[in-house]
Amino acid sequence: MFGAGGGTCSYREAEDADLLVLWGSNAREAHPIFFHHVLKGLRNGARMYAVDPRRTTSAQWADAWLGIHVGSDICLANAIGNEIIRAGLVNEEFIKRATTGFEQYAESVKPYTLERAERETGVPAELIRKLAHDYAKADRAQICWTLGITEHHNATDNVLALINLALLTGHVGRYGSGLVPLRGQNNVQGGGDMGAIPNKLPGFQDVESDEAARAKFEKAYEMTLPPKKGLHLSQMFEAMERGELTTAYVVGENPLRSEADTARARALLEGLEHLVVQDIFLTDTAEVADVVLPGTASWCEAEGTVTSSERRVQRVRKALQPPGGARDDIEIIAELARRLGTDWGSPTAEGLWNELRTLSPMHAGMSYQRLEELGGIQWPCPSTDHPGELFLHARLWEADPAKRGRPAPFFAVEQEDPLDELSAEFPLRLTTGRRLDSYNTGVQSGGYATPIRRPETLNLSPEDAARLGIVDGEKVKVSSRRGSLEAPVHVDPVLREGLAFMTLHFPEQVQTNILTLDAWDPKSGTAEFKATAIRVDKLGEPAPDTQEERPAEVGT
Amino acid sequence: MTAVFIDTPKRLVDVEIDGVAVRVPEGATLLDACRAQGVDTPTLCYLENLTPVNVCRVCVVEVEGSRTLVPACSRKAEPGMKVRTDSERVRTSRKMVLEFLASSADLSLASADVQRWIRSYGADPSRYGDPAPDHEAGARDAARPGEHEATSGSEAETVKQPVKYDNDSYVRDYSRCILCYKCVEACGEDAQNTFAIALAGRGFDARISTEFDVGLPDSACVYCGNCIGVCPTDALMPASEYHMRQNGTWDESRQTVTTTVCPYCGVGCNLDLHVQDNTIVKVTSPLESDVGHGHLCVKGRFGFEFVQNRATEE
Numbered sequence: 001m002f003g004a005g006g007g008t009c010s011y012r013e014a015e016d017a018d019l020l021v022l023w024g025s026n027a028r029e030a031h032p033i034f035f036h037h038v039l040k041g042l043r044n045g046a047r048m049y050a051v052d053p054r055r056t057t058s059a060q061w062a063d064a065w066l067g068i069h070v071g072s073d074i075c076l077a078n079a080i081g082n083e084i085i086r087a088g089l090v091n092e093e094f095i096k097r098a099t100t101g102f103e104q105y106a107e108s109v110k111p112y113t114l115e116r117a118e119r120e121t122g123v124p125a126e127l128i129r130k131l132a133h134d135y136a137k138a139d140r141a142q143i144c145w146t147l148g149i150t151e152h153h154n155a156t157d158n159v160l161a162l163i164n165l166a167l168l169t170g171h172v173g174r175y176g177s178g179l180v181p182l183r184g185q186n187n188v189q190g191g192g193d194m195g196a197i198p199n200k201l202p203g204f205q206d207v208e209s210d211e212a213a214r215a216k217f218e219k220a221y222e223m224t225l226p227p228k229k230g231l232h233l234s235q236m237f238e239a240m241e242r243g244e245l246t247t248a249y250v251v252g253e254n255p256l257r258s259e260a261d262t263a264r265a266r267a268l269l270e271g272l273e274h275l276v277v278q279d280i281f282l283t284d285t286a287e288v289a290d291v292v293l294p295g296t297a298s299w300c301e302a303e304g305t306v307t308s309s310e311r312r313v314q315r316v317r318k319a320l321q322p323p324g325g326a327r328d329d330i331e332i333i334a335e336l337a338r339r340l341g342t343d344w345g346s347p348t349a350e351g352l353w354n355e356l357r358t359l360s361p362m363h364a365g366m367s368y369q370r371l372e373e374l375g376g377i378q379w380p381c382p383s384t385d386h387p388g389e390l391f392l393h394a395r396l397w398e399a400d401p402a403k404r405g406r407p408a409p410f411f412a413v414e415q416e417d418p419l420d421e422l423s424a425e426f427p428l429r430l431t432t433g434r435r436l437d438s439y440n441t442g443v444q445s446g447g448y449a450t451p452i453r454r455p456e457t458l459n460l461s462p463e464d465a466a467r468l469g470i471v472d473g474e475k476v477k478v479s480s481r482r483g484s485l486e487a488p489v490h491v492d493p494v495l496r497e498g499l500a501f502m503t504l505h506f507p508e509q510v511q512t513n514i515l516t517l518d519a520w521d522p523k524s525g526t527a528e529f530k531a532t533a534i535r536v537d538k539l540g541e542p543a544p545d546t547q548e549e550r551p552a553e554v555g556t
Numbered sequence: 557m558t559a560v561f562i563d564t565p566k567r568l569v570d571v572e573i574d575g576v577a578v579r580v581p582e583g584a585t586l587l588d589a590c591r592a593q594g595v596d597t598p599t600l601c602y603l604e605n606l607t608p609v610n611v612c613r614v615c616v617v618e619v620e621g622s623r624t625l626v627p628a629c630s631r632k633a634e635p636g637m638k639v640r641t642d643s644e645r646v647r648t649s650r651k652m653v654l655e656f657l658a659s660s661a662d663l664s665l666a667s668a669d670v671q672r673w674i675r676s677y678g679a680d681p682s683r684y685g686d687p688a689p690d691h692e693a694g695a696r697d698a699a700r701p702g703e704h705e706a707t708s709g710s711e712a713e714t715v716k717q718p719v720k721y722d723n724d725s726y727v728r729d730y731s732r733c734i735l736c737y738k739c740v741e742a743c744g745e746d747a748q749n750t751f752a753i754a755l756a757g758r759g760f761d762a763r764i765s766t767e768f769d770v771g772l773p774d775s776a777c778v779y780c781g782n783c784i785g786v787c788p789t790d791a792l793m794p795a796s797e798y799h800m801r802q803n804g805t806w807d808e809s810r811q812t813v814t815t816t817v818c819p820y821c822g823v824g825c826n827l828d829l830h831v832q833d834n835t836i837v838k839v840t841s842p843l844e845s846d847v848g849h850g851h852l853c854v855k856g857r858f859g860f861e862f863v864q865n866r867a868t869e870e
Binding site for chain 1: 724725745748749772773777778780812817818819820821822823824825829835846847849853854855856858859860861862863864865
């Protein structure tokens, strides 16, 4: 937000908040230890609203659950904004001093009345009004979100809609108030910090617009950097489709399984002229690669750092000798450079980190020694006498305009429905999520046994199951516009009528991504895993012919 | 307005520990004061990341003017308090607590500190006679309040019973349980809020139990293992450690402990990897970590096996 992408709060602030809004986040299962802080907050008297299509185990702890229709988040957020403005609950002083674009925003949310929002989101108007008033009136309030917000074709707009609410009420830049995106993977924040974003250099320095930063990197690297942003993952797949991207070097990802629309992802990866996969496993993607480079498990077989959802940079350390043949990622990359004609010597994790500290001001003060002593440091940490920041954007509250700096802009955003439209043929909305015991495509979590793990199922609401005459455990055919598969049904009372749920954890059992749509958000490149239109048919009954359906690939 | 922190400056409180003046922040406990002074104070049911429940009474101290001994772990320091930690009364009380617990439960895997306290307080658990025969599986769990029959007194009553091993993740060896409640606290309000276990029964029949004594897989347990993390006697133990101990291969002298970060979600919990022969044999989390205060979820504590499954893979 406002330049550098990171959560504004620390976890401990949830313990002292007055109001927590979990929006599209099932933290109880997906971020259990963050939820411990939330629970402390609840014990300390905080109230909690949960905005989620499912009445998740997190929502079950909330004072109120807003069972929203999948993909109607902006409508709900704008209605909340409109109600806060209408009721005169905006923080005028903050808006005037620290923001821009309020007038335009206020105008844009006017059509989002409570009545319209009730109609379009499925949430009772009174509940929306209550959330709006409670959020605006709370002393310390946070909005926490996860992939329920970001795995949509308009992910960035969804996030902006939430940021607008924080700006409207001044719930940012103060202890206990803020915006908390919970990262799904242990170093997804660190990847962004290190410039693994198409338009950023390490430390969120813009590759196109920040010439001074680019010059600094060019000087350090003794080479010219193209002042042009790269492609994000979804664009890469499109470039493959156009035949423009012919070689891929995949490090620690399993796109063949994790990308939406598996059939397309497989065809494109197999169609590459050259595919290199560097991983600790022979993943499905590695299976189709030309070259596989066995890497080390970064969290226990190598030295380095990762960054958490509260911007805390922490050390990972080598506890195990990697299996024979596996090499440290740094060593592999340096060796690759050597083969390409550049000798970097034998760089170490700490050496590279210290190089980064000279180039990324927000990391400058984080020596390995300090990271060790302080149990990690939260960026920004510009100097070795700086303790790191508990929360971001305190500057917005400064009285002195010079200290306050650039104001935070409102962004007017409009509701857009999920691209995979519901129809008579595909009447059910399939959404995806994580289970407590499992993780992503199961490559890691499949390695351990636990009594709480259940096999993959298509979860249906009791109402839909009854209407379709399906009983718990019955195997059914699930179809989307892209493909179909068979899966057993679990009748799940946390789902409302019309909503179905699956995970991506067990591709060897059920390849959920055969169904999902690869439509992606043009601003962030995130695919819309959360909103697929499906139909469910009993097995043994001929499915009605549909012209929309592509040749089915049946995964069982 | 600039950054405002919740922590307000605290007043300082002057107390006297064994005749020595000690100054601690308001809100500090007598245990904090003792530790600040370097006074070795035994604790069993106390842990930094849990709310004190004052059940074990091994940390008791004598406060001038107080009729009874007070638990240092929860009693707040008050201005002018005069505290004795090494009086005859304190030593006797601590000795009796250690002696009773060590005679009724197996403390052989409790920490080196516990072993040291048993010695230094002169606790002699054997003086209550030979241990009574072990309880059969389920016998203690079936005990109803009011139906307890005292033994003849010629032998020492114990909680010894077969190990409960009903899942892949961890075992419950209640022969080692001293009813410190830490597991209940960690499963409940202090951390996990799952409430899979609670105290059942009364008096000597009291025990930690799932609801209706069902097996763990049928209970509310989510296998975070935060109960294991707080257990002071290893009554709760990861299955990986249990197997190695059974096979006689568990050897802490050959283990290293390395702190790293969990490979799963983006919360960034600290993991202490206990490694023996290049294999992770146990995962714990450091209490002092601000991220999780020693607590983990099922993936963090048990989800490590994938790194070592691959060595044999082609």
